[in-house]
Amino acid sequence: MVISAYAELMLESLAVEHPLRRNVTEIMTAAGRATDLTRQLLAFGRKQMQLLRVLDLNTVITEISRMLPRLIGEDIQLVIVPGGDLGRVKVDPVQIEQVVMNLAANARDAMPRGGRLTIETANIQLDEEYSHRRSVVPAGDYVVLTVTDLGLGIAPEHMAHIFEPFYTTKEVGKGTGLGLATVYGIVKQNSGFIWVYSEAGLGTTFKIYLPRVWEQSAAPLLSPLEKAPRGSETLLLVEDEAAVRKSEEEFLSLSGYTVLDAKDGEHALRVAREYAGTIHLMISDVVMPHMGGAELADQLAAARPLMRVLFVSGYAESTVLQHGAIDVTSRFLQKPFTLKSLARKIREVLGAEEPRALAAAGSS
């Protein structure tokens, strides 16, 4: 987070034609890769925080199909077959992207002399009889995501092992063997099932069954190209990691906010006591020495009933939940995050309706 935050800040201050922009962009890309690798390891250990959304899988596929050509190269034809009238699923879109990226990377490696990669989506209803024969997937309504390549195929002796972590047939330095282990972990985390079929010399098909849901779709996510939103409220930033705190403070000040910062809970109580004005929002780490974020919020609630709270943490949901009544769906940001996503989250939390705020308007 520190690396990418400072790179983001540096990029903001460099003129468009500045020769160092390229170097900074490289740093950000490398930090992004480190983040992805961490995510992969966490997903694979099922420790990753999930952000479930009700969505149409076709929107995720469309989004990702724009990034795939760069991954698979020019010699592989990409065919997308979005299913019509597709049912909705409740998944973490970022994780699903990760799944498709990993499967596409494997397909690419299996087709060194080119070929075709097909990605399809479709509704499917599995009845008792079918699920009995296939046994892995229970009967029910699913949206199935199919990824097919015309590559080398998977030899029967490897088939039983492909989902194992660190199982790879690729040369040293080429594969870590975490791709499919990650895919498996993610599919399970999203309540899905994965099925694979391969024929040596002809190709491989992966099918991912995701349970269909009938809830309404969530609002679309903001595009990554959008500028970070600004604001002018007063924020109390509580973070024990000095380098992270400093980068956030610098960014938020540049974004127009008045920023008070504190290195732990005790310090935050003192800062809040000494500050005469309104504090609109406290952004606090959840797990900190001496006093955690939830306890800190509790202690401040009496003196500052209108102050909103946004919790951040690098810990997984289960750990965060052990640290108090924290709303991990709307008032929480999983570390590592980019400064831009912090900026958006702040607007979201400050903009959210709070009936209590109307009744008590006027006090700080």
Ligand SMILES: Nc1ncnc2c1ncn2[C@@H]1O[C@H](COP(=O)(O)OP(=O)(O)OP(=O)(O)O)[C@@H](O)[C@H]1O
């Ligand atoms: N589409 C495919 N075609 C042929 N073989 C495959 C395909 N997908 C996976 N495999 C086989 O399964 C093995 C494990 O795949 P996995 O994605 O887990 O690891 P990897 O690709 O070797 O390394 P990493 O993904 O970590 O870079 C591969 O080494 C390869 O032998």
Ligand SMILES: [Mg+2]
């Ligand atoms: Mg792989």
